[in-house]
Amino acid sequence: MAEIIYNISAIIALAGMIIALYRMVKGPSIADKAIALDVMTIISISLIVYIAAISQKIIYTDVALVYALISFIGVIAIARYLERGL
Amino acid sequence: MLMLIGSLITLIGSIFLFLGALGILRMPDVYNRMQAGTKATTLGTILFLAGLALGYSHCTCWPRILTLILFIVFTNPISSHALARAAHHIGINLTEKSVTDKLAEDEAENGEKL
Numbered sequence: 001m002a003e004i005i006y007n008i009s010a011i012i013a014l015a016g017m018i019i020a021l022y023r024m025v026k027g028p029s030i031a032d033k034a035i036a037l038d039v040m041t042i043i044s045i046s047l048i049v050y051i052a053a054i055s056q057k058i059i060y061t062d063v064a065l066v067y068a069l070i071s072f073i074g075v076i077a078i079a080r081y082l083e084r085g086l
Numbered sequence: 087m088l089m090l091i092g093s094l095i096t097l098i099g100s101i102f103l104f105l106g107a108l109g110i111l112r113m114p115d116v117y118n119r120m121q122a123g124t125k126a127t128t129l130g131t132i133l134f135l136a137g138l139a140l141g142y143s144h145c146t147c148w149p150r151i152l153t154l155i156l157f158i159v160f161t162n163p164i165s166s167h168a169l170a171r172a173a174h175h176i177g178i179n180l181t182e183k184s185v186t187d188k189l190a191e192d193e194a195e196n197g198e199k200l
Contacts, residue, residue, distance in 0.1 A: 002141060005093035009100035013134070016100075016107030023110045023119075031116045031173035038165060039110055039123045042158065043103055046134045049151060053142040061150040068154060072161040079168035083175050 003054075010050050017043045034078045041071040092141025099133025102126050115181035116173050124166040131158055 017040055024036035045064045052060030109122025135155050139148040174189055 002089040002093040005090075005097055006138075006141065009093070009096045009134070009137075012097075012100040013103045016104040019104075019107040019111050020123075029116060029173070029178055031169055031176075031178060032119060034169055035116070035120050035123050035166075036110055038162075038169075039107055039127055042127045042131050042162070043107070045154070045158070046099075046103065046131050049135055049138055049147075049154065052147060053138045053145060056142075056145050058145060058147045058150070061147050061154065065150065065154055065157070068157055068161070072165055075165040076168055079165070079172040082169075082172035 006050070006054065010047060013043050013046055013050075017047075030078075030082060034075060038071065038075055041067070045071075088143065089141040092137040092139075094137070095140065096134050096137030099130045099135075099137060102130030102133060104130075106130055115184070116178050117170060117180065117184075120166055120170050120173075124162055128158065128162050131155070 020036045020039045020043070024033050024040065027033045027036060045068050048064040048067065049061055052058065052064070103126070106123055106126030109126060110119050113119045113122050132155055135151050139151040180187060
């Protein structure tokens with residue numbers, strides 16, 4: 001029962017990721033695309049931790065931690081590039 | 087029993103994640119999209135990860151999940167703020183329904199870019 005609810009939650013989060021991907025492809029300005037990329041990154045961090053929990057491999061949560069770090073630095077770099085050039 | 091409670095918390099968190107992505111799709115403006123995409127996904131991620139840490143507490147991955155939650159809570163508003171400031175700086179217009187723009191008013195008052 002609990003595993004089924006976990007799987008349904010992962011499918012709902014994946015549907016949200018597909019919607020954010022549509023906005024990232026279509027988005028009128030660069031800031032739209034950057035925000036959609038940020039949302040996709042956060043949803044994929046959640047899904048990586050989900051995979052780590054259901055496959056009982058603790059090492060996968062380190063992947064999620066490093067991915068969060070890199071995404072934060074990437075968004076800050078995009079914002080700085082938009083504001084005054086690299 | 088603990089696993090069932092954790093799975094329900096994860097389900098609520100995934101619904102918040104989906105609604106955040108739906109806000110990204112439906113909102114009319116960069117700034118509105120930014121608000122929907124950041125607030126809703128922060129709460130959704132906290133609930134999703136907390137439910138996983140509660141349900142799978144026997145795999146002892148909860149300290150790393152706690153670190154991840156703290157990291158996301160600290161860094162997500164910072165990146166959103168930097169992006170909103172950059173979008174205002176390069177002159178992306180607000181939607182026609184918006185009422186006030188305090189940053190543009192302050193810049194007009196001081197006569198310089200803040």
